[in-house]
Structure formats: structure tokens, C-alpha cells
Amino acid sequence: MRINRLIGILSVLLQKEKVTAPELAEHFEVSRRTISRDIEELCKAGIPILTTQGQGGGITIMDGYRMDRTLLTSKEMQDILAGLRSLDSVNGTNRYVQLMEKLSAGSSDLLTGNQSVLIDLSSWYKNALASKIEIIRNAIESKIEIDFCYYSPKGESNRQMEPYYLIFQWYNWYVWGWCNMRQDFRLFKLNRMEEVTLSERVFEGRNCPLPDLSDNKVFPEGIEVKALFKPECKWRLVEEYGEGCYTEQEDGRLLFQSNYTNKDYLIDWLFSFHDGVELLTPEEIRAEIKEILERMEEIYR
Secondary structure, three states, X not given: OHHHHHHHHHHHHHHOOOEOHHXXXXXXXXXXXXXXXXXXXXXXXXXXXXXXXXXXXXXXXXXXXXXXXXOOOHHHHHHHHHHHHHHHHHHOOOHHHHHHHHHOOOOHHHOOOOOOOOOOOOOOOHHHHHHHHHHHHHHHHHOEEEEEEEEEOOEEEEEEEEEEEEEEEOOEEEEEEEEOOOOEEEEEEHHHEEEEEEEEEEOOOOOOOOOOOOHHHHOOOOEEEEEEEOHHHHHHHHHHHOOOOEEEOOOOOEEEEEEEOOHHHHHHHHHOOOOOEEEXXXXXXXXXXXXXXXXXXXXXX
């Protein structure tokens, strides 16, 4: 699009002392005549651009207009690039980095090896997620309802919704919008959505509140957990809950206390430690784990 090219040309002129028309034409993959027309448009917009002919000539912005070479510092541009690259990691494209190239044209160090922050939002489900994200993004932009099959602990159901926000939270992707079945705003996890398709139903849009993503709101079950872990489990406790999440006992075991929000996730988490943990409280979950182990013993006996 021409507006993107104009922004790119202006960015080059703000960052370089002087540039030639052939260089701009090659960079933006257009003709020199097109670059000349673009320069004229920038001049009409009030930007004082000077052109000089002959050897050593070129295109430049008057010194009095130049704003410290760029509106953003190199560090700020690198932070923006890290964020844009993280979006590319979701769908495996270079769409956002190409956008960044337009904004940072003429400053190649921003796009080579000087980035110190790299963010990858992809997951084991990258191939499946990419198509869902693209469909949902199109639906949000075009205000078109989506249809999908949703899998939850209560079973599977066919849903129709007005999507408003794509959200990355708790290491997973979600879509927030108006659920026609529940007649209320709901949060759906993309990994549990299958057969996601654009419908032919256009929605006008409603006053959509931002979702409350606090743990207590999304996972309302408050469970006070107390458990004893073997010393060799320390690395996982530190990784998942931070240093200081346990108290070392006289026998070397680690007393862990925390508020968990979902019983099923808690049991799955405890089982992932195998025999490295003993749940002390709550008593009812301790009893449920005992029953599960007894049933497993019957299977493997």
C-alpha cells in the first residue's frame, strides 16, 4: 500500500543523512518515477525534503526538521521488533517483521543480530493454532460470527459466538466474545475448539467489556493446599512457583503451601511428581487420590 511506502520513505530519511532515488526504488521494489511521485507527496504534506543532482547528490530532510534521526530509540525499536516477532511465531509467517522493516528501514542493525530479547509464542499445537487464530482474527475484523465444536469437562457442544478479543494468557490462547448459547460473554480455549469456521452471520457489535483474567475469576474454586515434597523436587517448585514457595523440614522434605484454583488440575499436577510428593490437605482430595490409586492398582495388578 502506498501509505506504508510513504511511512517507510520518511523513516529512511529520518535515519539517514542522505539517500538516492535508485536506493529507495530498489528497497521498496518500485520504479524511480514512483519514488519521485512519493517525494512530491511528502513535500505537499509539509515535510521539507531537499534533492540535489550530480555526484554526491541525493535526497535528504532539512537539518532543522530532523528529529534525532528517529522518533524512537534503538532500544525501543528492538522491543517493538521482539513483540512483532512473537506474533509471527504464532502463525509461522513474516508478516509483522515485514511491517517492522518498513518502519525501521535504513537501520539494518535493528533487524540483524543485535536483538537481546526473543519471544516465541508458538507451542506444540502451532500448526493447529495458526489456522484458528487466522480465522478468528478475520472474524473480529469483519464482525462475522464463528461456529465451532467445543470440548469441556462437561462434554462437547456446538457453539456460535461473536468474537471480540484474542488473548494469550497462562501459556495458552483464548478467544473472548458473546456466546449465543449462554447469552453472555465467555472465554474459550483455542486448544479445545475444533471445526472453527466463519459463518455467514454478520453482527453489529455490542459494548464488550474486557475480560477479568484474574485466577479467582476464571478458576473460582479456591483450594488451600499443603503438601510435602522430596528434596529432588525443589527445582520444579522453584521453576513453577518461585524461590521461597516452600519451607525445608528437619527430614529434608519441602513443605509447600499455596492456594490452588482447580481440583482436577491439582490432582494432575501432584501425579506428575510420581512418588515425590504427599498431599496433606485438603483431606477430601487426599481421600480422592487414594481412591484413584486403588483403582489404578486394580488395573495394573
